[in-house]
Amino acid sequence: MSESYISRIIKERIGITFKNYLNNLKIEEAKKLLVASSCQINQVAETLGFQNANSFIRVFKKSEGITPGHYQKNYQESQLH
Helix, strand or coil, rough: CHHHHHHHHHHHHHHHCHHHHHHHHHHHHHHHHHCCCCCCCHHHHHHHCCHHHHHHHHHHHHCCCHHHHHHHHHHHHHHHC
């Protein structure tokens, strides 16, 4: 089986590309890491296999509408109230 064949099957079954599916999984894991610890953004990016922190920030913001730093800060502030 080729990579393109597998990607096509995944898109047919779940309606999104493999890359988007993988990024969605990474973002869900990133959200857990960002709220469960005081991990730095670059540590989260590296842990999840992004090329660099900028790539991670771009993908996270596209998915969630805010940067990972703002996500982490919003969570921390919500815990104070």
